[in-house]
Amino acid sequence: MALDLVRIDDRLIHGQVVVGWGQPCGVGFIVLVDDAVATSEWEQELYRMGVPPEMDVFFDSVESAARRLPEYRADRRVGMLLTGDIETMERLVTAAPSIRTVTVGGIHHKPGRVARLRYVFLTPDEEAHLRALAKRGVTVTAQDVPAAAPLSLDALLAGDGVG
Amino acid sequence: MSESDAPALAPKAILAGHGAFAEGALSAVAQITGLQDRFIAFSNMGLGPGEIEARLRETLDASGARLIFTDLPAGSCTIAARRIAKDRPDVVVVTGVALPTLLSFVCGSDVQAAVEQGRKALTVLEVPRGA
Numbered sequence: 001m002a003l004d005l006v007r008i009d010d011r012l013i014h015g016q017v018v019v020g021w022g023q024p025c026g027v028g029f030i031v032l033v034d035d036a037v038a039t040s041e042w043e044q045e046l047y048r049m050g051v052p053p054e055m056d057v058f059f060d061s062v063e064s065a066a067r068r069l070p071e072y073r074a075d076r077r078v079g080m081l082l083t084g085d086i087e088t089m090e091r092l093v094t095a096a097p098s099i100r101t102v103t104v105g106g107i108h109h110k111p112g113r114v115a116r117l118r119y120v121f122l123t124p125d126e127e128a129h130l131r132a133l134a135k136r137g138v139t140v141t142a143q144d145v146p147a148a149a150p151l152s153l154d155a156l157l158a159g160d161g162v163g
Numbered sequence: 164m165s166e167s168d169a170p171a172l173a174p175k176a177i178l179a180g181h182g183a184f185a186e187g188a189l190s191a192v193a194q195i196t197g198l199q200d201r202f203i204a205f206s207n208m209g210l211g212p213g214e215i216e217a218r219l220r221e222t223l224d225a226s227g228a229r230l231i232f233t234d235l236p237a238g239s240c241t242i243a244a245r246r247i248a249k250d251r252p253d254v255v256v257v258t259g260v261a262l263p264t265l266l267s268f269v270c271g272s273d274v275q276a277a278v279e280q281g282r283k284a285l286t287v288l289e290v291p292r293g294a
Binding site: 010011012013014015017018019042046047049050051107108109110118119 | 181209210211212213214234235236237238239241242245246249258
């Protein structure tokens with residue numbers, strides 16, 4: 001499978017993704033799954049601008065991403081799939097149950113969210129949705145950069161915002 | 164030198180980036196020129212995309228700055244700054260900034276000239292061999 005990294009990150013394409021993961025892991029393409037971005041040329045151009053020319057970016061809705069998943073997996077390059085929130089990832093996993101691992105890479109502070117890690121803040125509802133993903137057999141971990149060790153879902157949800 | 168002879172100060176600008184990039188770069192600007200107060204340091208640390216954009220807008224309004232320097236083309240500060248520039252045509256965004264550009268700008272160059280200074284400064288220095 002060439003879609004090696006499936007990540008939830010509210011910043012979508014940003015420095016940590018393009019440089020932090022992109023360079024050491026040799027990422028050749030990014031699949032950005034977001035229903036709003038998938039229908040906006042301006043948003044797509046915004047995200048494409050910071051990506052080096054040798055890295056392809058594909059924009060999909062949840063529906064089109066699920067449909068095109070076999071195509072992405074057949075790609076020999078290293079690929080990274082991104083959603084901006086847990087709800088979108090949950091819908092994608094429902095539409096494409098073959099996704100077996102999900103990394104929480106960055107969900108930042110908003111009212112109602114509690115700090116679990118330095119880079120992960122969650123509402124009780126979002127925590128329940130992550131647990132629901134795990135109950136469906138998806139391995140959920142948290143990891144912001146490749147140099148950090150991945151944390152289990154239990155460790156993530158037990159966090160106090162410091163780690 | 165009388166007050167009227169004093170060189171015009173560079174316009175205010177925001178320097179935005181990852182971690183303590185802006186703070187660190189401004190400490191170098193301070194050491195070299197003493198003109199660090201022409202910049203407002205901004206970090207994306209711990210902020211979601213909506214919060215980065217909202218705080219950048221607040222910083223622009225509060226400071227009167229119309230120029231945003233950012234560190235990385237793909238960075239979340241750059242994405243937010245471009246969103247702002249979309250509905251604020253008076254705002255200019257410069258990305259990929261390093262110290263030579265900041266120094267050139269703060270010493271009076273216009274934005275294009277400062278960017279060019281930054282480009283020229285990025286060089287692989289050849290070590291003299293032999294002799």
